[in-house]
Amino acid sequence: MAKKNIVVAVAGQPNCGKSTVFNMLTGSTARVGNYPGITVDRMEGYWKNDDYKIKFVDLPGTYSLTSYSLEEVVARKVIVDERPDVILCMLDATALERSLYLAIQLIEIGIPVVIGMNMMDEVKSEGILIDTAKLIAKLKLPIIECIARRNKGIPEIINAIIDIYENKNKESLNLNISYGADIDPALDKMEALIKEKEFLKTKCLPSRWIAVKYMEGDKDLIITGQKEDKNFSDSLEEIVKIVEKHTEKTLKTYPEALISDYRYGYIRSILKDGVIKRPEAFRRNISEAIDKIVTHRFFGPLIMLGVLYLLFWVTFNLGAYPQELLQSSFAWAGNIASYGITNELLQSLIVSGIIDGVGAVLSFAPLILIMFAMLCFLEDLGYMARVAYMLDRIFRLFGLHGASVMPFIVAGGIPGGCAVPGVMTARTLKSPKERIATILTAPFMVCGAKTTVYLMLSETFFTGYETIVMLLLTIASWFFALIVSLCLRRTVLKGEPTAFIMELPPYRMPTVYGIFTHTWDRVWQFVKKAGTVIFAVSIIMWFFMTFPRVPETSLNEKSGASSVSTQSIEYNNEHDALKYSIAGRFGSFLEPLTKYAGFDWQVNIALIGGFAAKEVFLSTLSTAYSMGSNDPDSDSKSSDLFKQRLLADLNWTIPAIISLFLFMLLYAPCLTTVVNIAKETNWHWAIWGTVGSLIFSFILSVAVYQVLIRFY
Amino acid sequence: MIIPMRKMKVNQKGIIKSVSARGELGKRIRDMGILPGSEFMIIGKAPLYDPVALKLTGFTLTLRNSEADYITCEVDKEENNG
Numbered sequence: 001m002a003k004k005n006i007v008v009a010v011a012g013q014p015n016c017g018k019s020t021v022f023n024m025l026t027g028s029t030a031r032v033g034n035y036p037g038i039t040v041d042r043m044e045g046y047w048k049n050d051d052y053k054i055k056f057v058d059l060p061g062t063y064s065l066t067s068y069s070l071e072e073v074v075a076r077k078v079i080v081d082e083r084p085d086v087i088l089c090m091l092d093a094t095a096l097e098r099s100l101y102l103a104i105q106l107i108e109i110g111i112p113v114v115i116g117m118n119m120m121d122e123v124k125s126e127g128i129l130i131d132t133a134k135l136i137a138k139l140k141l142p143i144i145e146c147i148a149r150r151n152k153g154i155p156e157i158i159n160a161i162i163d164i165y166e167n168k169n170k171e172s173l174n175l176n177i178s179y180g181a182d183i184d185p186a187l188d189k190m191e192a193l194i195k196e197k198e199f200l201k202t203k204c205l206p207s208r209w210i211a212v213k214y215m216e217g218d219k220d221l222i223i224t225g226q227k228e229d230k231n232f233s234d235s236l237e238e239i240v241k242i243v244e245k246h247t248e249k250t251l252k253t254y255p256e257a258l259i260s261d262y263r264y265g266y267i268r269s270i271l272k273d274g275v276i277k278r279p280e281a282f283r284r285n286i287s288e289a290i291d292k293i294v295t296h297r298f299f300g301p302l303i304m305l306g307v308l309y310l311l312f313w314v315t316f317n318l319g320a321y322p323q324e325l326l327q328s329s330f331a332w333a334g335n336i337a338s339y340g341i342t343n344e345l346l347q348s349l350i351v352s353g354i355i356d357g358v359g360a361v362l363s364f365a366p367l368i369l370i371m372f373a374m375l376c377f378l379e380d381l382g383y384m385a386r387v388a389y390m391l392d393r394i395f396r397l398f399g400l401h402g403a404s405v406m407p408f409i410v411a412g413g414i415p416g417g418c419a420v421p422g423v424m425t426a427r428t429l430k431s432p433k434e435r436i437a438t439i440l441t442a443p444f445m446v447c448g449a450k451t452t453v454y455l456m457l458s459e460t461f462f463t464g465y466e467t468i469v470m471l472l473l474t475i476a477s478w479f480f481a482l483i484v485s486l487c488l489r490r491t492v493l494k495g496e497p498t499a500f501i502m503e504l505p506p507y508r509m510p511t512v513y514g515i516f517t518h519t520w521d522r523v524w525q526f527v528k529k530a531g532t533v534i535f536a537v538s539i540i541m542w543f544f545m546t547f548p549r550v551p552e553t554s555l556n557e558k559s560g561a562s563s564v565s566t567q568s569i570e571y572n573n574e575h576d577a578l579k580y581s582i583a584g585r586f587g588s589f590l591e592p593l594t595k596y597a598g599f600d601w602q603v604n605i606a607l608i609g610g611f612a613a614k615e616v617f618l619s620t621l622s623t624a625y626s627m628g629s630n631d632p633d634s635d636s637k638s639s640d641l642f643k644q645r646l647l648a649d650l651n652w653t654i655p656a657i658i659s660l661f662l663f664m665l666l667y668a669p670c671l672t673t674v675v676n677i678a679k680e681t682n683w684h685w686a687i688w689g690t691v692g693s694l695i696f697s698f699i700l701s702v703a704v705y706q707v708l709i710r711f712y
Numbered sequence: 713m714i715i716p717m718r719k720m721k722v723n724q725k726g727i728i729k730s731v732s733a734r735g736e737l738g739k740r741i742r743d744m745g746i747l748p749g750s751e752f753m754i755i756g757k758a759p760l761y762d763p764v765a766l767k768l769t770g771f772t773l774t775l776r777n778s779e780a781d782y783i784t785c786e787v788d789k790e791e792n793n794g
Binding site for chain 1: 725731734736737738739740741742743744745746747748749753755756758759760761762763765767768769770771772773774775776779
């Protein structure tokens with residue numbers, strides 16, 4: 001017998017334990033995708049036995065089902081356009097009243113709903129009494145008590161889904177909530193009109209629901225309606241306008257607010273008669289006790305600094321081993337390739353181009369993995385919400401949001417971060433304008449790659465003052481990130497600050513499985529996307545730095561002329577080859593312009609290389625300074641020689657170095673970051689942000705250089 | 713006594729009287745469970761006195777003072793003095 005396919009949408013408010021339930025239901029079959037064009041993850045998974053195959057689609061967590069936020073629009077689209085057979089709505093039983101607000105709206109759509117009442121363990125420990133039988137009788141829906149993290153209630157949910165699927169035609173549930181004497185008559189009228197006209201019939205939506213959405217002024221649905229029949233849609237809006245005028249005059253309110261008040265009223269009427277009994281209303285729970293310290297005026301910020309310090313300490317101490325392992329295995333692979341491939345050009349492409357380029361990026365994967373695992377832990381624990389809460393006041397001054405702080409810090413707000421996970425962390429920001437401003441400025445931070453460049457250069461030129469240099473650079477990065485955010489929010493991202501209103505979820509111990517899947521997912525996306533792009537760019541950069549090649553004859557002449565040291569010839573050859581290449585010519589071509597900022601052609605090439613990945617700056621610069629070795633740290637002798645050459649070069653004056661430091665800080669996100677910015681926003685912002693930073697940093701560097709050379 | 717939420721102190725209890733915000737803000741305030749008739753208690757303020765954290769039945773929300781300005785609350789007189 002063929003299996004029956006059931007499609008189930010899993011809905012729920014944020015922090016109700018929905019993803020734990022989803023993981024329990026689908027186990028290892030869960031796959032993450034993206035909804036086309038937006039950054040909301042789409043999770044799908046299966047459960048099956050001999051008779052049924054149930055496909056679960058995890059909807060984004062939303063408090064309501066209007067069309068204000070991206071998440072809500074996505075959740076609605078899945079329900080309306082994909083018409084699942086059953087909706088599983090998860091509730092947080094400790095916040096039953098508010099959780100039901102979403103459930104009621106799902107029921108109104110007319111698709112059979114199964115309710116999972118999660119967090120029953122917390123209900124018990126807080127001394128709340130819920131009479132589930134009574135609630136089932138009142139709502140006339142299957143309601144299953146669960147403790148998802150302990151797998152309690154999961155088999156029952158499956159049974160309820162199959163049950164309601166098999167019986168769905170027998171009794172159709174019609175939930176008609178009264179929205180009061182001011183709105184109901186108009187809704188009746190609209191409902192009748194919609195039925196008669198068969199308006200939006202293809203969507204299989206209840207006429208009443210369409211009427212309610214028009215009354216709420218739901219933009220998404222109204223646009224769909226206008227597409228189908230402009231005149232009819234307008235006539236519905238006319239009816240709404242009359243109601244609006246009336247409620248404005250008599251009640252000083254508007255239909256949307258009234259509808260939501262009546263929905264809550266309906267919920268309250270369901271929950272009275274002893275369905276729920278709470279102990280004294282505001283008994284202090286453990287989370288509040290913890291928050292007394294964790295968000296304390298004085299200790300709160302201190303604890304936050306401690307947590308951040310620990311985050312980086314663990315990342316770099318624990319991450320150093322796998323990172324070194326990866327680096328050495330890439331070096332090993334490079335060696336093997338060098339011996340195995342005899343064709344000089346192919347060898348150079350594979351070793352210097354692909355292995356070095358891709359290796360430099362992939363060796364960051366362990367760091368990202370560890371950092372993400374810890375950030376996921378803090379997020380699931382509920383700590384991130386507290387950080388946003390504590391810092392919102394400061395960030396708001398710059399047109400940002402409390403939740404902007406994490407992307408900044410992860411990107412290198414404390415030197416050593418990485419802009420790629422930083423940009424990804426900005427997903428926690430729900431407001432689009434603040435989010436874009438954060439994403440565009442987070443790459444200004446001193447990431448790990450920039451740190452290596454700064455350390456090397458300050459060791460050379462500011463020997464003994466490295467710590468102070470790093471500190472000043474960190475302060476500068478925050479300063480520019482915040483100032484530029486402010487400018488963006490005042491110009492291209494102009495707009496009122498988005499509402500901060502946010503839930504402080506109770507502290508809950510995250511599940512290992514949840515953290516694992518979340519982290520793995522992000523790291524895999526990093527490896528996959530960054531890997532493919534970096535792979536391509538490595539080849540392109542290699543090509544630009546290799547071709548056109550110096551004609552054989554001129555090389556021969558040179559080597560013939562000097563027979564003093566074969567090594568120095570090799571250096572010279574590399575130096576000449578680089579200068580002769582497209583990149584070299586481009587660097588020289590730009591020199592007349594960049595000399596105003598104090599950069600010569602070698603620096604230009606290195607900066608271009610640094611765009612692929614910031615640490616490439618050093619390897620390119622060392623090549624440009626005739627160093628042969630690709631990695632100045634690999635050999636202390638060559639590293640010292642490199643420093644000496646830099647010190648000897650008269651172009652490296654203090655103003656030029658300061659100008660370069662500033663340019664390095666701001667000039668452009670590295671390529672991997674640009675790709676991620678495009679992924680998290682769109683290509684428009686990615687390109688705009690890159691070009692914008694480039695122009696801004698160049699003007700700044702020129703200004704600083706021109707002022708400083710007057711004094712030196 | 714009816715006062716704007718911004719004027720309330722930590723540990724003070726109240727009942728929401730009105731939410732005058734419209735559009736998206738009004739919708740979000742309601743969707744997250746702040747609506748006329750809800751009982752709540754201010755349980756904390758951020759280190760710079762803004763945003764505030766308030767506990768409602770079963771959950772805790774934070775909002776900025778500028779958002780709290782749209783909300784008026786019924787409070788006991790004695791508690792306000794004490």
